Amino acid sequence: MWLGISAINLAIAVMLGAFGAHGLKKIASPEQLGWWQTATDYFFYHALGLLALAILNKVTRQFPIKASFWLIQSGILFFCGSLYIMALGLPRGLGAITPIGGALMILGWLIFARNAFKYEK
Secondary structure, three states: OHHHHHHHHHHHHHHHHHHHHHHHHHOOOHHHHHHHHHHHHHHHHHHHHHHHHHHHHHHHOOOOOHHHHHHHHHHHHHHHHHHHHHHOOOOHHHHHHHHHHHHHHHHHHHHHHHHHHHHHO
């Protein structure tokens, strides 16, 4: 399941990146394009991170990744999703949830780090 979700994330990131580069570029302001680019960059980085977690889970079968995976996935939805929504011209007030997404991603990586230190002992 983890590998599949990671692959879907990466496919969606490519599609959204292409849309931003080709479709949105003609109608969005520079500020909106910046939000779109930031969302796409973070989407890719974290989708690749989730892929690494999925591979780690597949190889070790013992390393705990479930909490990290879901926190990071939720962070992608909140952080990237809110930036994409604002870039499409929807209310900027939705940007208030962007930091929640960032915090979820950070928490996911910190939990992963904690588990990595515990696993190595």
